[in-house]
Amino acid sequence: MEVVIVPDAMAGGELIAETMAALVRRKPDALLGVATGSTPLPVYEALTAKVRAGAVDVSRVRICQLDEYVGLPSGHPESYRSTVLRQVVEPLGLTEDSFLGPDGTARDVPAACAAYDRALAEAGGVDLQLLGIGTDGHIGFNEPCSSLASRTRIKTLTRQTREDNARFFDHDIEQVPHHVITQGIGTIMEARHLVLLATGEGKAEAVARSVEGPVAAVCPASALQLHPHATVVVDEAAASRLRLADYFRDTYAAKPSWQGL
Numbered sequence: 001m002e003v004v005i006v007p008d009a010m011a012g013g014e015l016i017a018e019t020m021a022a023l024v025r026r027k028p029d030a031l032l033g034v035a036t037g038s039t040p041l042p043v044y045e046a047l048t049a050k051v052r053a054g055a056v057d058v059s060r061v062r063i064c065q066l067d068e069y070v071g072l073p074s075g076h077p078e079s080y081r082s083t084v085l086r087q088v089v090e091p092l093g094l095t096e097d098s099f100l101g102p103d104g105t106a107r108d109v110p111a112a113c114a115a116y117d118r119a120l121a122e123a124g125g126v127d128l129q130l131l132g133i134g135t136d137g138h139i140g141f142n143e144p145c146s147s148l149a150s151r152t153r154i155k156t157l158t159r160q161t162r163e164d165n166a167r168f169f170d171h172d173i174e175q176v177p178h179h180v181i182t183q184g185i186g187t188i189m190e191a192r193h194l195v196l197l198a199t200g201e202g203k204a205e206a207v208a209r210s211v212e213g214p215v216a217a218v219c220p221a222s223a224l225q226l227h228p229h230a231t232v233v234v235d236e237a238a239a240s241r242l243r244l245a246d247y248f249r250d251t252y253a254a255k256p257s258w259q260g261l
């Protein structure tokens, strides 16, 4: 696992956007897995700026979704499908044809989950999966004690996650669905490169447990320790509880320029 400490969220967004752009220059039809929440927005803004400046051609890129609420009506503005279309697909100049996501409105949820895992495999697998992290260490919507081998499936949100996400639902926790579909931890681990971005003091404890704690289902993001190519990008505040912060800084400062993330 590589840990990169950046000065602020903008710098993290730029670094990850450049990593995505470099991937797309090598592989124009790359499948990019994206995350929702506030944290990844600087990544999407920086990547969109590169596209508009002509620094990268993303016209053949495919975008896939990490997770989804169950039961929101189709087209609900806070469904993750709507969110990813609005924040990523449209700004990049792509259409829904380039987009893969689980069906949160399906009557048969287990079948929709299995279909999504199949669709990801048939698309050739995810090349780079961007992840945020919940305050409890969740990735996607894999709440604490999710199986580290889990596949895409239905999960029940913790009260903490529903409180955290109530800001997208008029600050009314009752509007936040209890159930979600999420790529499993085993599914996420199949992506060729995992890039987790965490910013702000509120994520410091979850980051420290994920990076320097034991690999344990109680902290789902700790599974990244088992991935052969995982990068954790954190700002100073989110890095504030890392015991090895100075080592991570020194390592990144000495990194060969040809290496990339």
Ligand SMILES: N[C@@H]1[C@@H](O)[C@H](O)[C@@H](COP(=O)(O)O)O[C@@H]1O
Pocket: 035, 036, 037, 038, 039, 040, 066, 067, 131, 132, 133, 134, 135, 139, 140, 141, 161
């Ligand atoms: N399912 C999403 C996660 O993918 C995201 O990482 C998390 C943190 O969001 P934020 O970046 O807004 O803190 O929120 C939700 O739970």
